[in-house]
Amino acid sequence: MNILIVDDEALARTRLRTLVGDCADTERHILAEAATAAEAMALLAPTGGSAFDVLLLDIHMPGQDGLCLAQTLQTLSHPPAVVFVTAHADHAVSAFELDAVDYLTKPVRLERLRQALAKAQRALRPAGAAEGPAAALPPAEALIIQDRGRTERVPLAEVLYCKAEQKYVTVRTAARSYILDGSLSELEARYPDRFLRIHRNALVARHAMRSLEKHDDPDEGESWAVRLHGLAELLTVSRRQVAAVREEIARA
Numbered sequence: 001m002n003i004l005i006v007d008d009e010a011l012a013r014t015r016l017r018t019l020v021g022d023c024a025d026t027e028r029h030i031l032a033e034a035a036t037a038a039e040a041m042a043l044l045a046p047t048g049g050s051a052f053d054v055l056l057l058d059i060h061m062p063g064q065d066g067l068c069l070a071q072t073l074q075t076l077s078h079p080p081a082v083v084f085v086t087a088h089a090d091h092a093v094s095a096f097e098l099d100a101v102d103y104l105t106k107p108v109r110l111e112r113l114r115q116a117l118a119k120a121q122r123a124l125r126p127a128g129a130a131e132g133p134a135a136a137l138p139p140a141e142a143l144i145i146q147d148r149g150r151t152e153r154v155p156l157a158e159v160l161y162c163k164a165e166q167k168y169v170t171v172r173t174a175a176r177s178y179i180l181d182g183s184l185s186e187l188e189a190r191y192p193d194r195f196l197r198i199h200r201n202a203l204v205a206r207h208a209m210r211s212l213e214k215h216d217d218p219d220e221g222e223s224w225a226v227r228l229h230g231l232a233e234l235l236t237v238s239r240r241q242v243a244a245v246r247e248e249i250a251r252a
Contacts (some may be wrong), residue, residue, distance in 0.1 A: 007033075007085070040057075050077070143159065
């Protein structure tokens, strides 16, 4: 991959060069450097961004900062994938809203850089090359999860249900659960085509619903529940939502 390192600190650029070189056991990377956003655009603009596959981009720089540069990149005909590399963790949400592939905090660990470059490589695949349900989603279709100092992007295609738990929302995928600081109402309003409310405390992914079954709920007695693809547990469906769930399953 052709990689452009954009950082105003020469030592930071040198360290990234070394780390990228250590990643070259799987692929050879061609590197260039820029100390400012203006220098980066001087390298990118003549080719519409196609000269580079990935930007390793700092945020706090003199003049235009990294977030502004990432926004400017979206006007190019072939914008490169962006991986933010910064000493500040408090811009992660803004970074992912700009469709960043990953967000690394300094000092960067080799394994995390390898993961970021692998994500960038996947993002560079031609349309139709990816497999599985996530291939149909644009890159921005994801939930941003912040937990214990870590920021993670969870593709909506992987989310099976969202369930209100006291002040937080549990986001469940086939692999694991996440805690989201938000509300079901916000998710329902933002992604009406993705999720269906089945209960006052639960949204389920429309594509994941497999069957509607009767079961005995400890709190509500005999009731209805929905079974989701990839999960053993059943989710209770409120009586007022039974018809909507049945209709959604029949439509699928």
